[in-house]
Amino acid sequence: MLLRPLTTADRPLLREATLANMNWSGPRYGVADIDEAPELSHYFTGFPGDSDFGFAALVDGAEAGVAWAVLLPASDPGYGFVDAETPELSLTTFQPYRGRGVGTALLDALVQEARRRGLPALSLSVEDANPARRLYERTGFEVVGRNGGSDTMLLHLR
Ligand SMILES: CC(C)(COP(=O)(O)OP(=O)(O)OC[C@H]1O[C@@H](n2cnc3c(N)ncnc32)[C@H](O)[C@@H]1OP(=O)(O)O)[C@@H](O)C(=O)NCCC(=O)NCCS
Structure with missing residues (x-):
């Protein structure tokens, strides 16, 4: 497996990934739902903003996954x-x-890059029952809040 940094050209890949994230438990959303909801499309339409970064994982040359971080303002918050x-x-x-x-591997790379950039922390949102939670807990993320049926988790980097 190889990792490469994400660029503007990867917006379609991040759109596909956002759709996959919303459908983690089965098909609930279509691509139009993602495009038409600003609270979902902001994860990829402006990528990479000045403070955004991420990686794609390549397996036999194919994009197998992505991890990315976006800094959104309080006026347009992520989940x-x-x-x-x-x-x-x-x-x-x-x-x-x-x-x-x-x-x-992607999560480790993202956390390492966040540390290298001197960021104070990384946050995320994970819906109840998503097995991804175990991966986040193993990495050191802790629950700091609640948003609908999801927990907000935080990893302190300093
Ligand atoms: C969550 C996700 C990113 C994990 O990626 P992965 O490459 O499968 O992860 P790894 O192989 O490194 O294994 C990490 C965990 O995922 C679990 N996992 C393995 N295969 C899986 C599968 N087919 N589906 C869901 N989870 C799986 C593993 O069990 C492991 O957790 P555990 O060891 O505590 O059981 C991936 O399953 C995914 O993209 N799921 C759908 C989208 C999603 O839920 N994203 C996170 C939103 S918060």
Whole structure:
């Protein structure tokens, strides 16, 4: 597996990943739902903003997954918004690459890059019953809030 940094050209990939994240428990949303909801499309339409970053994982040259962090303002918060200094991460491994360590490698790379940038913390939102929670807990994320049927989790980096 190889990791490469995400660029503006990866917006379609992040759109696909946002759709996969919303459909983690089965098909609930279509691509039009993502495009038409600003609270979902802001995860990819402006990527990478000045403070945004992320990685794609390549397996045999194919994009197997992505992890990315966006810094959204309080006026346009993400589901895992904590404050305007804390980027929110998103993580997706595409089918059929799940369960092979791709998500773990991407999450580790994102956390390492956040540390390198001197960021204070990373946040995320995870819906109840999503098994991704175990991965986040193992990495050191802790629940700091609640938003609808999801927990907001935070990883302190300093
Ligand atoms: C969550 C996700 C990113 C994990 O990626 P992955 O590459 O499968 O992860 P890894 O192989 O490194 O394993 C990490 C965990 O995912 C679990 N996992 C493995 N295969 C899986 C699968 N097919 N589906 C869901 N989770 C799986 C593993 O059980 C492991 O957790 P555990 O060891 O505590 O049981 C991936 O399953 C995914 O994209 N799911 C759908 C979108 C999603 O829920 N994103 C997170 C939103 S908060």
